[in-house]
Amino acid sequence: QVQLVQSGAEVKKPGASVKVSCKASGYTFTSYGISWVRQAPGQGLEWMGWISAYNGNTNYAQKLQGRVTMTTDTSTSTAYMELRSLRSDDTAVYYCARETTRDYFDYWGQGTLVTVSS
Amino acid sequence: SYELTQPPSVSVSPGQTARITCSGDALPKKYAYWYQQKSGQAPVLVIYEDSKRPSGIPERFSGSSSGTMATLTISGAQVEDEADYYCYSTDSSGNHRGVFGGGTKLTVL
Numbered sequence: 001q002v003q004l005v006q007s008g009a010e011v012k013k014p015g016a017s018v019k020v021s022c023k024a025s026g027y028t029f030t031s032y033g034i035s036w037v038r039q040a041p042g043q044g045l046e047w048m049g050w051i052s053a054y055n056g057n058t059n060y061a062q063k064l065q066g067r068v069t070m071t072t073d074t075s076t077s078t079a080y081m082e083l084r085s086l087r088s089d090d091t092a093v094y095y096c097a098r099e100t101t102r103d104y105f106d107y108w109g110q111g112t113l114v115t116v117s118s
Numbered sequence: 119s120y121e122l123t124q125p126p127s128v129s130v131s132p133g134q135t136a137r138i139t140c141s142g143d144a145l146p147k148k149y150a151y152w153y154q155q156k157s158g159q160a161p162v163l164v165i166y167e168d169s170k171r172p173s174g175i176p177e178r179f180s181g182s183s184s185g186t187m188a189t190l191t192i193s194g195a196q197v198e199d200e201a202d203y204y205c206y207s208t209d210s211s212g213n214h215r216g217v218f219g220g221g222t223k224l225t226v227l
Contacts, residue, residue: 047218095160103149
């Protein structure tokens with residue numbers, strides 16, 4: 001069965017970086033993309049960006065350009081999302097999701113809470 | 119930047135029809151997708167490509183789109199349908215950037 005398992009919760013200081021992993025299993029990793037979505041406490045969903053697991057092409061939300069990098073390791077079927085220069089308003093649950101060729105997210109990771117606090 | 123607009127809340131009694139709207143300038147050219155999120159859980163896809171229902175989603179969930187507005191309809195809403203619902207689409211810039219609506223809290227009581 002398809003599973004996306006994310007790394008554990010993180011606590012970071014303002015200005016630091018965080019790297020969240022998303023290990024995929026149960027399907028051919030390179031046949032799908034991975035999108036990252038975050039949700040601040042009590043707030044809505046925010047699309048952060050997408051990476052093709054086939055060729056590494058990326059697309060990032062404009063507001064995060066320059067601070068976010070998405071990568072994949074096809075040898076371990078793992079996707080990564082790194083966010084730099086963290087601010088308090090980056091505190092959120094970060095989700096990875098498998099994106100199909102028809103642009104929808106059919107499987108989601110369990111979420112990773114990133115807390116940014118001094 | 120591109121935005122999708124949803125009402126913050128919708129309330130219905132059990133068995134009634136709930137309609138949640140999503141408006142966006144690119145919706146005449148781009149599909150809408152709908153996700154259900156229950157408290158403390160990851161979102162679940164309930165409608166894709168405006169009106170298609172994934173396997174395992176009850177028939178009471180349906181979707182439509184006309185002009186700049188997409189609509190999620192829950193016919194005969196059940197108590198277990200109480201959740202936050204988000205529309206999702208992409209902008210028309212050619213960059214394929216995604217965007218979620220602000221979310222609608224559906225209350226069924």
